[in-house]
Amino acid sequence: MTIDGFDLAAFVAATLAEDMGQGGDVTSAAVIPADARFDAVMDSRDAIIVCGLDIAAAFFRALDPAVRVEMLVDDGDRVRAGTDLMRIDGSARALLTAERSALNTVQHLSGIATMTRAYVDRIVGTGATLLDTRKTIPGLRRLEKYATRTGGAKNHRMGLWDAAMIKDNHVAVAGGVGEAVARARAAGIADIIVEVDSVDQIEPALAAGATHLLLDNMLPPVLRGAVTLVGGRVPTEASGGVTLETIRAIAETGVTYVSVGRLTQSAPAADIGLDFHLS
Template sequence: MTTLFLNPLLIDDAVRRALEEDLGRAGDITTLATIPADATAEAVIASRKDGVIAGLPLAAAAFRIYDPSVRFEPAVADGDHVSPGGVVARISGPARSILSAERAALNFMGRLSGIATATAAYVERVKHTRAKIVCTRKTTPGLRAFEKYAVKCGGGANHRYGLDDAVLIKDNHIAVAGGIGPALRAAKASVGHLVKIEIEVDRLDQLDEVLAEGADVVLLDNMSPELMAEGVRRAAGKLRTEASGGVNLESVRAIAESGVDMISVGALTHSSTVLDLGLDIAIA
């Protein structure tokens, strides 16, 4: 079972910035002008489309940080599937507060639920294989931890979080370092014993060099499924294999059937469509 965790410190920091961005210096002047200060309300967040939910902790924080008296009650959990019209959360409290925090809450949830929904579609396509769908560093600046969390909500797995937690030697590193051998030897001499080393190749002769030098993972970049299958055969029992490059919902099944361990999909975080969520309010 996948463990879903978001650092509360990251949540509060991001939500505060979002609220400050939206409220500016004068606050929600529309709500302040039109809604009585003593008005209370009940509301629901509901999905307009089929999807997978992610981002409930951020939505809850948006209302809590703006006004601790607002009550936020999730009706589902992150990672749950919802149908059109499905209630995601119920909210009650001061009407002004609900309206003023609404957009920040929905922006986070819509974005993250869109990523979770897209991830679930990829996972479904490859469920008959051993391949894991993983994300990349192609994330929205400042939102990486949340977007990678959303990938996990959709049943995917995370690649490295940043440049500092794993070595990934790509074609430009190889070119500057003077080749696959020099690059791998330099990496092994530099990093600690707990740091994984992955290297990118786009030809099978390069893979043979990697196998001779040793690594933890090889990234088979922009290869046909047939070449990937041969790469998997050569690497069997020696290192793990990852596929990347132009992966989409039409191509992912054939890639997975090549036998690779992982398939990295940048589109999960850079191109996913926001899940349409809405807040429906009733003034008490």
């Protein structure tokens, strides 16, 4: 597994350091003999889209380089409740110390991927593409956006640097949609996304050089009219308050994209466990 811009070794080291602190795993050191070995099975108690198994394995390998890991499914697989995901065999102390960090990661990422797939499934056949947002936990953006891709979404901006997004506060300070877009173009920015919250902002934004319109908090009838007005000149994106119940009607308006912040902001963790047995 390769995630652009993500340092797996550094993430694993920092996460384990957070959990172990200066004293290490005092419970395992006191209770578990140094030469004890465990084999274990990671399994899902929920029906999920699997995500993060390679990262989970990296925690075990960091503390026991000789651990044996057998992947039973792949990231992106849709599995039923009760499915075994991974088998591991290694030092009991190391596996117990790494267990929570590994599970936290795969539970969180699988939860995001699972919610994402539910949204993707709702808009099949509409022609619209699901986008994520920057509403991510600080420090976890690359991982969480990997999870949304695993669930079938397309990544929106990775950060503030890869496209301009002119929102209402930018417009207010700049003195208007057209002026804000003109300033972005004068700065040499190629991709200029403009948030519009009323149809009358569309033509000024396009005339000034917007390359993508974010249609914010518009009901489906208004969205349909906005898409007609844009007439395919730039991609259109519906955003704001999108739920599983409303996304189909929104996607059917003809928008190019639908963006959903809750994919990373509100996805519940998947119920995944690790059952140990003495080797």
